[in-house]
Amino acid sequence: MQKSVLTFLLALACTLQVGARIEWLETVYDYGSFPEESGPRQGRVRLVNRGPDPTIINRVKPTCGCTVAEFTEGVIAPGDTAFVTFAYNPAGRPGRFEKHIKVYTGENNDLTSITIRGTVIGSSSTLAMTYPVEAGPMRLSSRAMELGKVVYGRARHEYISGYNVSTDTLHLAWSETPRAISLGVSSKTVAPGDLFTLGVYFNTRDEAMEGPVDYSFRLYPQAFDRAEYTEITITGDVVPDTSGLSEQELRDAPSAMVYPGVIDLGSISPKDKPIKIAFKVRNEGRSQMQVKRVCIAGSQALKVKQMPTGIAPGKEHEVKAELLPAQLPDGLFALEIQVITNDPLHPSRLVRLTGNKQ
Secondary structure: OHHHHHHHHHHHHHHHHOEEEEEEEEEEOOOOOOOHOOEEEEEEEEEEEOOOOOOOOEEEEEEEEEEEEEOOOOEEEEOEEEEEEEEEEEOOOOOEEEEEEEEEOOOOHHHHHHEEEEEOOOHHHHHHHHEEEEEEEEEOHHHHHEEEEEEEEEEEEEEEEEOOOOOEEEEEEEEOOOOOEEEEOOHHHHHHHHEEEEEEEEEHHHHHOOOEEEEEEEEEEEEEOOOOOOOOOOOOOOEOOOOOOOHHHHHHHOOOEEEEEEEEEEEEEOOHHHHHHHHEEOOOOOOOEEEEEEEOOOOOOEEEEOOEEEOOOEEEEEEEEEOHHHHHOEEEEEEEEEEOOOOOOOOEEEEEEEEOOO
């Protein structure tokens, strides 16, 4: 019996489709806003066969695993209405969405794309996991961007995702952007429950220093109100491009060494006067060495008082500096003083700084 019905449908599809004409009553379905906790949301669209001959829906294909779809099976006679029904699963997907369902109909397998869209109001658990940083009317994936090592002459892109938890539309803006940083956002206007992506473009050619970089800027949820903002930090490490150096050039290059490798400050108080420290930098290479920077990444605790700019092969010079106890971390700490040189193999040499601030 099933075989005879199938044979009949196939024959009908092959011989009676020429005069079929499908009219879609809807090709867009808008869920509006709904809470994530409500679970999968149902919807449907309709089509009518306006032609003189029968037709069929061959298959439907959602373009995302978050959506499942079904359709009216069998022959759609002239004048009859058929349905494509679907369900969108919002679990773990806060924010605005737009998905598509491909529908294939008739003898020629004609394609119609159905659009479904809406805005998922994220649950507290999803937001805490995906956007853990609370920032006024926003939640952010992070308030710190780590660029890692970036070769001088190249650029790096990084992103922070955000979500509007308020009932008001956000009008995003920012200020105090460093020269080497360019910012962009997916949309400066963010509706309630909607997502945005803040992109950072770091161009090393606009940064005069090699070694650690530490930037910050202010992100305002409302461009017309500069009283409320979140500070975003950007850190990274600019390293020299040695890809063009030959083996001979590497052999003839300067080679940096520092000693002592560890400076123990012992117990200190935040009220102590600046602490004087000193260490030596030696050039064990074959050509002149340039000392470019002496610093502690992300810290203002180190004030360099004396630093050599150039060291001849086989020579050494002393670096003298002061440490500001109030700027050092509380309790036991271990920091790294970086000595940045033109040594292509070891552009950063470290002096370990330890102590206990009580």
